Amino acid sequence: MKEVKVHAANADEALADGAAALGVSPRQAQVEILAEDEDGVTALVTVPDEAQAESAETAGDGDSLDEVCARARRSLQTVLELMGMEARCEVQSANEDEIVLNILGEDLGIVIGSCGQTLNALQFLLNLMVNKGGRRRRLTVDAEGYRDRRRQRLEELAGEHARRAKAERRPVILEGLRAAERRIIHTALQHDPDIVTYSEGEEPHRRLIITPRS
Amino acid sequence: MAAGEPSIAELLDFVVRNLVDDAEAVQIAEKPGRRVTVYEITVARGDWGKVIGKEGRIANAIRTLAKAAATPMQQHVAVEIMT
Numbered sequence: 001m002k003e004v005k006v007h008a009a010n011a012d013e014a015l016a017d018g019a020a021a022l023g024v025s026p027r028q029a030q031v032e033i034l035a036e037d038e039d040g041v042t043a044l045v046t047v048p049d050e051a052q053a054e055s056a057e058t059a060g061d062g063d064s065l066d067e068v069c070a071r072a073r074r075s076l077q078t079v080l081e082l083m084g085m086e087a088r089c090e091v092q093s094a095n096e097d098e099i100v101l102n103i104l105g106e107d108l109g110i111v112i113g114s115c116g117q118t119l120n121a122l123q124f125l126l127n128l129m130v131n132k133g134g135r136r137r138r139l140t141v142d143a144e145g146y147r148d149r150r151r152q153r154l155e156e157l158a159g160e161h162a163r164r165a166k167a168e169r170r171p172v173i174l175e176g177l178r179a180a181e182r183r184i185i186h187t188a189l190q191h192d193p194d195i196v197t198y199s200e201g202e203e204p205h206r207r208l209i210i211t212p213r214s
Numbered sequence: 215m216a217a218g219e220p221s222i223a224e225l226l227d228f229v230v231r232n233l234v235d236d237a238e239a240v241q242i243a244e245k246p247g248r249r250v251t252v253y254e255i256t257v258a259r260g261d262w263g264k265v266i267g268k269e270g271r272i273a274n275a276i277r278t279l280a281k282a283a284a285t286p287m288q289q290h291v292a293v294e295i296m297t
């Protein structure tokens with residue numbers, strides 16, 4: 001059994017501090033208040049032996065970045081095979097916030113779908129499947145560089161509509177864009193001093209408006 | 215598994231099992247029809263939300279995936295969630 005004496009504002013903070021000092025999760029530790037004074041509590045935080053053993057095992061419980069990447073890649077590969085696709089996938093980049101998976105193969109039109117709707121459905125489901133329980137990491141699924149091409153197309157679109165809004169001195173409305181696509185447009189135009197962009201309405205009918213700055 | 219033939223029932227089974235808490239309770243029934251093959255998904259009551267989602271977003275994503283998988287076979291599929 002490991003133990004540590006801590007002083008903190010309250011029992012919860014004592015537990016959190018003590019657990020951190022002992023290198024375990026607060027769930028595995030117990031807190032016992034030894035004394036209270038005007039600026040908090042003195043507490044003894046203990047970790048039972050069985051919890052220590054469990055902690056060593058669960059350290060690799062599939063929540064490490066490598067494990068999540070491997071699980072995400074395996075799940076995506078299985079889905080592609082069950083869809084009858086002759087494709088494989090790889091982890092393109094990975095950090096604590098975002099994991100990008102890329103699908104490689106010929107003729108990936110079926111996994112992309114019209115306007116990327118199949119790719120987006122796949123990405124949405126994979127996020128739910130892989131992030132179940134543990135801490136959430138955003139998974140992005142790409143195929144044949146589709147996301148980059150779509151981004152470029154949206155940036156061109158942003159430029160064209162911004163020019164039209166300025167030339168015709170009236171707001172231009174863009175409909176049918178997903179949140180991530182609207183963000184690309186907002187970002188592309190944020191430094192243009194002559195226009196303002198914003199979104200209005202509720203999903204799934206939310207629209208983006210490009211309007212000349214008066 | 216060799217790539218080639220899609221298996222919609224297995225695809226749905228894999229995806230749904232990975233979405234729910236009670237994987238044991240997942241059942242996929244395949245009901246071939248003349249024009250449309252219907253797939254009925256059954257999950258534990260407590261897992262309904264995990265396969266339907268806010269405004270049916272999860273259910274719709276599952277349908278989109280099943281339809282895409284069925285495209286090369288020129289087969290129409292319908293996915294229903296049994297509640």
